[in-house]
Amino acid sequence: MTLTFALIAVLLIAAVAGFLGRSRARAVRDGARLNSLPIYHGAYGFLWALVPALLFLAIWSPLQGRLIEDAVLSTPQGQALPAFDMARDAITSEAYEIATGQREAGFNPESTALAPVYQQFINRYGGIGGGFAILLALAGAAWGLTRVRANFRARAGVERWLMGLLIAASMIAILTTLGIVLSLLFETLRFFSMVPASEFLFGTQWSPQMALRADQAGSSGAFGSIPLFWGTIFIGAIIAMIVAIPLGLMSAIFLTQYAPAKVRSVMKPLLEILAGVPTVVYGYFAALTVAPAVRDFGLSLGIPASSESALAAGLVMGIMIIPFVSSMADDSIAAVPQAMRDGSLAMGATRSETIRKVVLPAALPGVVGGVLLAVSRAIGETMIVVMAAGLAANLTANPFDSVTTVTVQIVQLLTGDQEFDSPKTLAAFALGLALFVITLILNLIALTVVRRYREAYE
Known part of the structure; x- marks a missing residue:
């Protein structure tokens, strides 16, 4: 049977x-x-x-x-x-x-x-x-x-x-989360028993390759995570947000305040299609279209530019998360009572002044919460960075240079058959735990901002 x-x-x-x-x-x-x-x-x-x-x-x-x-x-x-x-x-x-x-x-x-x-x-x-x-x-x-x-x-x-x-069902979700955290924590403690925590948290050199014998070159790897976290912040929280926040916020303002109902019914679903595109498609777009264009643009300015750059990955990642920013801003702006808009217009304010001085301040908690959630989504992205930003752990502020992120290094460390008894492999769990904590903090900040400054309208 x-x-x-x-x-x-x-x-x-x-x-x-x-x-x-x-x-x-x-x-x-x-x-x-x-x-x-x-x-x-x-x-x-x-x-x-x-x-x-x-x-x-x-x-x-x-x-x-x-x-x-x-x-x-x-x-x-x-x-x-x-x-x-x-x-x-x-x-x-x-x-x-x-x-x-x-x-x-x-x-x-x-x-x-x-x-x-x-x-x-x-x-x-x-x-x-x-x-x-x-x-x-x-x-x-x-x-x-x-x-x-x-x-x-x-x-x-x-x-x-x-x-x-x-x-x-709820306990399964809670226990699954707890199991993930405990597994990461256990392996991270094993990693810190081999590599000092100070080197991992404050080191500026990342080279996890370990030699098989002590007489080989590079017999002791370098596990400084600062270049990885800087690359994650540089691509996901700086370049991507410079693209996503203005475009997402202006899209939400246009769709809620200026666009006719027929235009909104067509444009809003088209905009939200971006959220359903697989990230590997964005990665191909970044590697085959955006990265060469960014490299040629940098060379035309006389700036040495890599074929894999932080700017290319950040631009495409910003386009990917526009729907996250736009959707949250759209909901927050739509929740502002029409009476507040009518009162501002009745006092002689123009439509743009009403938006800047009445609507946006009232919707600011939701907008900020959406931005922080979008940042959490961006720093966990992998495929775009793998295909467009490269694997080099560089500590640089030049957007035309190649950088890497935490998620990319986790993929590299755990690719293939690995023995989970070396610092090289266990470093992936330490990176995963650190990224989990950072993402959790961003989500908590977003929820705190929304709850503390949320306005309740009748």
Whole structure:
């Protein structure tokens, strides 16, 4: 029995339980007045049959894979496999794919011989897990059907189930965030046990390449993160914002204050399409169109310009985040009461003066919050920087030079097969934790600004 078959059986049992619960409640209603509608009695039986069984399958599914692997390796065929982990993993992976029908034969003869053993334990543990899930569904269905009575508050029971599911969903999100933070923190502490925190936080040289022997050149890497964070700020928080803030804010002002309704209904969706363009497309645009143009522009001014520059990446990144700034500014400006505009115009102010002295000050908290959220989005961008700004960790204020960012270096450090016991690889976790803290601080500042200076209008 496979877990897929068990899942289908559980769904059928739950559907039958819901139908029978509703039917029995209708039969009871003919002789007495029900506390809850028949549909709630059916939903109560459906949830009791479905949720516990699905929860068990969700727990058993990853556990089953580990049990099968341990059982296979404990057999004589498994113990005869090579001791080298990579070779053994390749053989067991091929054997599992053969056993599950994903391929007909493997490259290693051992995998073909091991496939029947895998098939045996897959059937055994699949039968155990699937059978228990079906029994659990039947027990839940029976319990739900026994509760069908005239005075039973089935609606309250269904609401308790739904409340529990909502709490579980929120706890999954919270625990996932906590797990990410703890994993980053644990690996970061390992990194700081090898590299001083002062060097990482205040160093100005970034060269994480570690030699295999002490007599090789560059046997000790440099892990100063200042060039990386400066490149992140330079591209995402300076150049990109110089592009995004004026264009986004002026777009929002035009669409809310000047554009006719028909023009706004067309231009606003077109503007928001920019938010749905994949970042790799922006990266191609930056590398093939903007970067050569920026280089030629710099050379025409007599400034040495790299083919991969901070200016090219920042310009395209600014275009990418225009919808974030424009959307938040649009909502904030639209929330300003029309009476304030009419009062300003009635006192003799022009439309532009009303916008500058009445509308924008009233909408400023939302605009600032949108800008900070856009900065958080920009400093986490990777593809545009990889394709347009380069990989060189330069501490420079020249926008025509090549720079890199934190996210790009994380990708470089974790690309390929890596052993997580060297400072080079663990540096990626330290960079990730620092970037997480910076982004969190920016988001908290944005929320604080919006809440503190938000105006409530009737």
